[in-house]
Amino acid sequence: MALPLLEYKPTTQNQRVASFGKADEDEDSPYIYRMEDMAGPDQAQRLIWASYRQVFSEHETLKFNRNATLESQLKNRSITVRDFIRGMAKSERFYATVVAVNDNYRLVDVCLKRFLGRASYNQDERIAWSIKIATLGFFGFVDALLDSEEYTNAFGDYTVPYQRKRMEGRPF
Template identity: 55%
Template structure:
């Protein structure tokens, strides 16, 4: 008997409300196959799928899924099936699943596939239970078959980051595909990060314009002060063997 998905709620009721957003450069471009795209538009759609599932520094020629691309071009699979092929490919699992904990991997997949940030720790735990019970492919299927995915992207639309625009800010949130997928908080703690480096000598930062140049008289100020505080030469010592005691003793006349 499979364990049911743990129930979780959004961290705010605002997540349930459709936002009023003015179109700008921060708005994502929607790629879909609802209307028959041209070969150039299909290339852009495939590239957008790679850019959404993989991070920017993971998009390599060796990570391409050419067989899935061919099936998508000829209409044998849907966009949702192509996203499933990318998320379950050995390249994606090697770069993201094998280098992270289940909690971090669940967060990455929610960001890339559902197009939003994780709600809370309870959602991480819920999806990590699915990974542990159904495996990675079962987890990806559960995310793609979820009501949230089908309501927002359906079968023909490439997932995109939803609500990237932040209220009362000129720039939006950092895109998910630009965030590094490795070294989450768990792995940083395992590796001993952050590391505290102790220095015996306290260094002061001196701006470039305030640093002394070669030959600057101010650089000799310390030496001049040391000369003023220097003591004179001590008096010469006279050996007692060279002293004439008889001549020094006063005589009575």
């Protein structure tokens, strides 16, 4: 039997604020990639590139990290963006470059930033998600994140995850 996610009190963080007004309207504001905007192959390729950049980060977005099968399914609209992200997160390459080289706490931090577009609230949240990894395994953790209410409300099935608010160290 899987343990439920531990309760934790979120601390105030800027991703929970709807808008910073003018500070959100600059060149650092993210472009939001949606499946509905895929009018042609060029837009589809941009959406796929944005997905790789978000999941693998820019320095790991290499040709051998790409998954032609998942890309083809997304271009044909056989799968949703959420399923595309899930497939990349469960790939051997992601496991080798991210999961295998990090402990559970660091893995929680990395995955929250890449899949939910935010940093962890506090140590209690890191512990709660680390317990999920320990009980469900990494793939179960990915499913829990991508099927969470927070992910659904923020991105749904057709939007590539993005940094929702400024991360620590980024100026207004």
